[in-house]
Structure formats: C-alpha cells, structure tokens
Amino acid sequence: xxxxxxxxxxxxxxxxxxxxxxxxxxxxxxxxxxxxxxxxxxxxxxxxxxxxxxxxxxxxxxxxxxxxxxxxxxxxxxxxxxxxxxxxxxxxxxxxxxxxxxxxxxxxxxxxxxxxxxxxxxxxxxxxxxxxxxxxxxxxxxxxxxxxxxxxxxxxxxxxxxxxxxxxxxxxxxxxxxxxxxxxxxxxxxxxxxxxxxxxxxxxxxxxxxxxxxxxxxxxxxxxxxxxxxxxxxxxxxxxxxxxxxxxxxxxxxxxxxxxxxxxxxxxxxxxxxxxxxxxxxxxxxxxxxxxxxxxxxxxxxxxxxxxxxxxxxxxxxxxxxxxxxxxxxxxxxxx
Amino acid sequence: xxxxxxxxxxxxxxxxxxxxxxxxxxxxxxxxxxxxxxxxxxxxxxxxxxxxxxxxxxxxxxxxxxxxxxxxxxxxxxxxxxxxxxxxxxxxxxxxxxxxxxxxxxxxxxxxxxxxxxxxxxxxxxxxxxxxxxxxxxxxxxxxxxxxxxxxxxxxxxxxxxxxxxxxxxxxxxxxxxxxxxxxxxxxxxxxxxxxxxxxxxxxxxxxxxxxxxxxxxxxxxxxxxxxxxxxxxxxxxxxxxxxxxxxxxxxxxxxxxxxxxxxxxxxxxxxxxxxxxxxxxxxxxxxxxxxxxxxxxxxxxxxxxxxxxxxxxxxxxxxxxxxxxxxxxxxxxxxxxxxxxxxxxxxxxxxxxxxxxxxxxxxxxxxxxxxxxxxxxxxxxx
Numbered sequence: 185x186x187x188x189x190x191x192x193x194x195x196x197x198x199x200x201x202x203x204x205x206x207x208x209x210x211x212x213x214x215x216x217x218x219x220x221x222x223x224x225x226x227x228x229x230x231x232x233x234x235x236x237x238x239x240x241x242x243x244x245x246x247x248x249x250x251x252x253x254x255x256x257x258x259x260x261x262x263x264x265x266x267x268x269x270x271x272x273x274x275x276x277x278x279x280x281x282x283x284x285x286x287x288x289x290x291x292x293x294x295x296x297x298x299x300x301x302x303x304x305x306x307x308x309x310x311x312x313x314x315x316x317x318x319x320x321x322x323x324x325x326x327x328x329x330x331x332x333x334x335x336x337x338x339x340x341x342x343x344x345x346x347x348x349x350x351x352x353x354x355x356x357x358x359x360x361x362x363x364x365x366x367x368x369x370x371x372x373x374x375x376x377x378x379x380x381x382x383x384x385x386x387x388x389x390x391x392x393x394x395x396x397x398x399x400x401x402x403x404x405x406x407x408x409x410x411x412x413x414x415x416x417x418x419x420x421x422x423x424x425x426x427x428x429x430x431x432x433x434x435x436x437x438x439x440x441x442x443x444x445x446x447x448x449x450x451x452x453x454x455x456x457x458x459x460x461x462x463x464x465x466x467x468x469x470x471x472x473x474x475x476x477x478x479x480x481x482x483x484x485x486x487x488x489x490x491x492x493x494x495x496x497x498x499x500x501x502x503x504x505x506x507x508x509x510x511x512x513x514x515x516x517x518x519x520x
Numbered sequence: 521x522x523x524x525x526x527x528x529x530x531x532x533x534x535x536x537x538x539x540x541x542x543x544x545x546x547x548x549x550x551x552x553x554x555x556x557x558x559x560x561x562x563x564x565x566x567x568x569x570x571x572x573x574x575x576x577x578x579x580x581x582x583x584x585x586x587x588x589x590x591x592x593x594x595x596x597x598x599x600x601x602x603x604x605x606x607x608x609x610x611x612x613x614x615x616x617x618x619x620x621x622x623x624x625x626x627x628x629x630x631x632x633x634x635x636x637x638x639x640x641x642x643x644x645x646x647x648x649x650x651x652x653x654x655x656x657x658x659x660x661x662x663x664x665x666x667x668x669x670x671x672x673x674x675x676x677x678x679x680x681x682x683x684x685x686x687x688x689x690x691x692x693x694x695x696x697x698x699x700x701x702x703x704x705x706x707x708x709x710x711x712x713x714x715x716x717x718x719x720x721x722x723x724x725x726x727x728x729x730x731x732x733x734x735x736x737x738x739x740x741x742x743x744x745x746x747x748x749x750x751x752x753x754x755x756x757x758x759x760x761x762x763x764x765x766x767x768x769x770x771x772x773x774x775x776x777x778x779x780x781x782x783x784x785x786x787x788x789x790x791x792x793x794x795x796x797x798x799x800x801x802x803x804x805x806x807x808x809x810x811x812x813x814x815x816x817x818x819x820x821x822x823x824x825x826x827x828x829x830x831x832x833x834x835x836x837x838x839x840x841x842x843x844x845x846x847x848x849x850x851x852x853x854x855x856x857x858x859x860x861x862x863x864x865x866x867x868x869x870x871x872x873x874x875x876x877x878x879x880x881x882x883x884x885x886x887x888x889x890x891x892x893x894x895x896x897x898x899x900x901x902x903x
Contacts, residue, residue, distance in 0.1 A: 243668045309857045310875055319860045320666045322813055326852025329806050333846040489687045496676035504661055
C-alpha cells in the first residue's frame with residue numbers, strides 16, 4: 185500500500201544515499217588531488233565544446249565520439265608497439281616516454297581527423313543551407329549515435345582489455361595525500377597543452393581570426409577573415425585536444441576504451457564548459473578542474489554511486505541560475 | 521530564436537503533399553469518415569494479415585512485433601507534442617517512459633512492497649498522473665531554457681531518472697520486478713486474454729490507446745493550446761510579445777507529452793511482465809527522437825510513419841535489425857541535410873485552416889505568394 189512508502193525507501197538499508205560531511209572533510213585533499221587529475225581531462229575536452237560553441241553557436245554533441253576515437257587510436261598504437269593487454273608493461277623509462285608521445289600523436293591525429301570530417305560532412309552542408317539551430321543539434325546527435333554504433337559493431341560492446349604502460353606509483357605527498365606519477369604527468373601535460381591552446385587563441389594571427397569570427401562572423405568576413413577556414417581550424421584544435429585528453433584518460437583508466445566511453449565524459453566536459461562560461465577558453469579550463477573536484481566531493485558526500493549525478497546537477501543548477509558560467513561568456517551569448 | 525521549427529527555407533514548393541492535403545481538406549466530413557473507418561478496421565485486422573510483404577523474419581513473433589510497433593507509435597505521438605508541436609527538443613523523453621513502467625511495476629509486482637490488488641485501470645491512471653507530475657517537476661526549471669540548452673538539460677534529467685533506478689534499492693536496479701499484473705479478462709475457454717506471449721490483445725489495446733490519444737491531441741492542436749504551441753515553435757519571442765504565456769504552454773506540452781510516454785511505459789511493463797533498469801538509456805531516447813524527426817516532426821501522420829519505420833523494419837529485415845542504431849543515426853544526418861522536415865513535413869496548421877476558411881467564404885482558393893511565411897530563412901542559424 186502507499187502507506188508503505190517510507191519503509192520502501194528504506195528497503196535494502198538506508199545507505200543508498202548519504203550526507204556524510206565527515207567523510208567529505210576526511211577525504212578532502214585526496215579528492216582535490218584526484219579531482220584535479222580528472223579535471224585536466226575534462227578541461228581538454230571542454231575546450232573543444234567551447235571553441236565550437238564560440239564560433240558556431242553549436243553544441244557539438246558528437247565531440248564525445250571525437251574523444252573516444254582518440255582513445256581507440258591510442259590503444260591501437262599501444263598494441264602496434266607490442267604492448268600486451270592485461271598486464272603492466274615494464275619497459276625502460278625512455279622507451280615508455282617515446283611510446284607515450286607516439287600514442288599521443290596518433291590519438292590527436294585520429295580525433296582531429298574525426299572532428300574535421302564531421303565538420304565537412306555533417307555541419308558544412310547545413311551551414312550552406314542556413315539551417316535552423318535545432319537541425320544542427322539533431323545532426324550532431326545523429327553523428328554521435330552513428331559513430332558510437334559503428335565502433336560497437338566493429339569492436340564489440342565490451343571494453344578492450346586494459347593496457348598499462350606505467351604502473352601508478354606514489355611520487356610525493358601533499359597535505360598527507362600521495363600524488364602518483366600518472367596523476368602528475370597527466371596534470372602537467374594537460375596544463376601545458378591548455379596553455380599552448382590559450383596562447384594560440386590569444387596571441388597568434390589565426391587565433392585572432394577565431395576570436396573575430398566568434399565575435400561577429402559577418403564583420404570578420406568583411407575584414408578578410410576566411411570564415412570557413414576558421415571553422416575548420418576550430419574543429420581541428422578541439423579534436424587535437426580531445427585526442428590528447430583521450431590518451432590521458434586511458435592512462436588513468438586503462439579499461440576505459442569502450443564504444444560508449446565518450447558519452448558520459450562528453451556530458452561532463454560540456455558541463456565543465458558551461459560551468460566556466462561557454463565560449464570562454466579559460467572558462468573551460470577552470471570549469472574542467474572545478475568539475476573534476478566537485479565530482480569527487482559529491483562522491484564523498486553522497487556515496488560513490490551518485491558520482492555521475494553530480495555533473496548533471498551542476499549543469500542544471502548553473503544553467504538555471506547563472507547560464508553565463510563563472511567567468512561569463514567572452515565570445516558570445518549562451519542563451520539566445 | 522532557436523525555438524524555430526526545423527525546416528529549411530526550401531519548403532515552399534511541396535506540391536505533392538499540399539495537393540494531398542487540399543484533396544483531404546476538400547472532402548466532406550462524411551467522405552473523410554468513409555475513408556478513416558475502413559483504415560481503422562484494417563489496422564485492427566493487421567494481426568491476421570500476416571503474409572508476404574508485411575510479416576516478420578522467421579523467429580520473430582509477428583503479433584508482438586505489431587504490439588511493439590504500436591507502442592513506439594504511441595511514444596512518437598507523445599514526443600511529437602513536445603518536439604513537433606511546441607518545438608522543444610527533448611532528449612530525455614525515455615525518462616517518462618521509465619517512470620510509467622516503474623509505476624506499473626511498483627503497484628502490480630509482488631516484488632514490490634507497495635503491492636496490493638489494484639484494479640489494472642487504476643494503475644494506468646496512477647501511472648499517467650505520476651508522469652504528469654514529474655513532467656511538471658522536470659519542466660518547471662528546465663523550460664526556462666531554450667533550444668539546444670533545453671536539449672542538454674533534458675538529457676541530464678533522463679539520465680538522472682535512469683541513475684535513480686540504478687541506485688535506489690527500492691527500485692531493485694538490475695534485478696527488477698517480476699510478474700507484473702496484466703489487465704483482467706478471460707477468453708470463453710477460461711484462459712487469460714492478456715499474456716506475455718500473445719501480442720494480439722496488447723496490440724488492440726495499444727491501437728485503441730493510440731486512437732484515443734490522437735483524438736485528444738488533434739483536438740488540442742485545433743484549440744487555443746495548439747495555436748499557442750505553434751506560435752512558440754515558430755518564434756518564441758514573437759509569441760511572448762503577442763501575449764501568449766509561453767512558459768505555461770511549454771509546461772503543458774511537456775506534461776501532455778509526459779502523460780503519453782507514461783501510458784506507453786505502463787503498457788510496455790504490462791506486456792513484458794518485468795521491469796528493470798535496462799533499456800531506459802539515452803540510446804532509446806535518441807531512437808524515439810529519430811522516429812519523430814524521420815517521419816516529420818509536427819505532422820501526426822508523418823510521426824506515425826516514422827515510428828513504424830523505426831520499430832518495424834528491424835523486425836522485418838534481419839540486416840536492419842543488426843545495424844539499426846547505426847542506420848538510424850546516419851539517417852538523421854542525411855535527412856537533416858536533404859530533407860530536414862522529415863518524410864512528411866509539418867503542415868502549417870494555422871495557415872492551412874485560414875486558407876480553408878478563405879476558400880469557403882470566397883469560393884476560390886486564396887492567392888498564395890511564393891514568399892510564404894513558412895520560410896524562416898537564415899534566422900537563428902547556427903552559422
């Protein structure tokens with residue numbers, strides 16, 4: 185009977201959701217360190233969303249698939265380089281570094297190519313026809329769906345067997361929390377890439393073109409900016425960074441190479457972009473790190489099974505109360 | 521601005537569809553019924569027409585395939601209210617479907633602590649009521665957003681519903697609820713009418729529900745509510761300025777769509793007799809959306825057609841069944857480039873009715889300029 189409702193919710197123990205502030209405090213620094221390492225991945229992917237949104241006012245829903253293709257690219261590079269799946273490789277340090285850089289290059293190229301193809305095949309014809317915005321979004325959803333399913337049919341629904349190049353090993357401690365070699369590498373490498381992207385957008389001639397188109401496409405065109413080339417460039421940059429993120433992702437989560445592995449990460453990265461202020465490159469950076477950390481805090485507070493809900497809730501709350509994000513949109517309006 | 525309906529600027533010269541429509545609108549009420557009734561009878565007789573072109577691959581049950589198709593048709597009609605008529609892109613529609621199914625499970629499965637011997641019709645009513653309330657709960661915060669932002673947030677809500685089903689022990693996650701109650705009734709020989717194996721009664725029940733929903737939605741479409749929806753879909757700002765309380769009507773669209781989704785969920789749970797957390801993922805949502813877009817969002821006949829394509833072709837052709845998600849994903853891309861209005865585009869209801877009235881009054885068709893207001897060339901484009 186309906187009167188049973190309280191008992192029903194308590195069924196199987198009441199601990200399906202908790203509000204454990206003690207645990208949050210205890211694990212604070214652990215979560216912060218961990219969250220920053222994840223957050224750097226979100227940041228890299230978020231840049232792709234934010235750039236495309238800044239220039240085209242389009243949520244590139246298929247960006248998550250751009251990311252996962254990079255992960256497969258990196259994975260197959262590992263295989264090609266002779267790493268066995270299952271165990272942890274014991275190669276000399278220099279060799280490992282060289283191989284990782286190789287995999288990074290392959291992943292970036294794969295993702296960049298997918299992003300570029302997507303732009304050429306799916307979005308450009310729509311721009312030519314001046315299609316309404318929702319048509320773009322539906323196309324993006326269709327593309328995301330198609331790429332995901334193509335990968336599933338090619339491989340299978342199961343994740344690829346994990347390949348680990350480096351064993352996680354604690355390097356040093358901050359606030360009583362050990363930082364592993366993988367976390368440090370990923371964090372620093374991502375930071376370097378993000379700084380390169382930032383100075384590219386803000387300091388080079390091509391970057392100025394991107395900013396100009398984001399601000400006012402028509403005027404930019406009149407001023408001699410090649411809009412189509414700028415759009416291509418944006419997709420390529422987004423793709424390259426997503427590819428890099430993919431390698432860092434499978435370094436941290438080696439069993440993450442699976443056809444739908446990009447979906448959730450894509451949503452989270454998009455959330456990060458919105459959190460920081462969509463269209464704003466530094467916002468994506470900040471949003472990524474913040475989301476990574478928040479997610480871990482939420483996990484401690486509410487319990488591990490609610491980890492993925494945190495991102496959705498953050499997204500909804502931000503869109504409700506401050507749709508321009510923390511840093512505000514520098515290059516366009518988020519709410520039209 | 522993003523509330524525009526999905527249609528390219530090229531939709532002005534669709535002579536064929538328009539001719540069919542004019543022909544249909546030109547018929548008298550009597551003639552229209554004379555066509556509708558045999559079609560409806562034929563639809564009810566479908567389970568007995570299981571021969572060559574319309575059949576299923578060996579190994580698939582034709583009657584159950586019919587039921588599943590009808591179920592998707594019902595969902596598509598519901599989603600069409602949200603996406604097609606009000607122009608709100610909802611990527612989390614499966615959430616409402618899930619809520620309907622879970623209400624049925626919680627009320628009629630002995631695995632549930634809320635179990636009691638409720639009459640089955642009450643389950644339907646409660647299922648619809650609960651989904652409507654959840655439509656208000658989800659719609660009130662999200663519908664202040666527009667366009668693609670709304671899409672992403674609804675996606676988030678859909679996922680939250682699924683994660684709740686995963687994580688709340690009372691909803692039994694993957695284990696699920698078994699032996700759901702089915703509608704009562706016995707054949708003359710004493711066997712139950714509604715069983716899991718026999719698709720025919722379920723098919724008939726769903727078709728009846730579809731007809732009821734079509735009448736309801738059709739009436740809404742012709743009412744003030746429907747006109748408000750079209751206004752919102754075509755230009756939300758203009759509608760707001762003209763005094764349409766856009767937010768309220770958007771919530772209404774959401775709630776009515778949710779109710780239909782919930783009804784479909786109850787039927788689905790009843791036939792299967794089992795509900796767990798599988799099958800309520802985004803993939804399913806996108807598949808529903810594909811049905812609406814493929815058929816022509818905003819056009820009821822089109823949407824029904826789209827749902828039949830999505831649900832029936834995989835049952836009919838093995839090849840399609842294997843690659844269905846890939847095919848439908850690619851179909852969305854290709855369709856958006858070449859025919860964004862779908863197989864059958866949305867008719868401009870208001871315009872069509874205006875022209876009809878003009879024709880009746882003046883006795884000749886209104887001169888239609890080629891610069892039809894249907895064009896929304898370039899406004900609110902992504903480029």
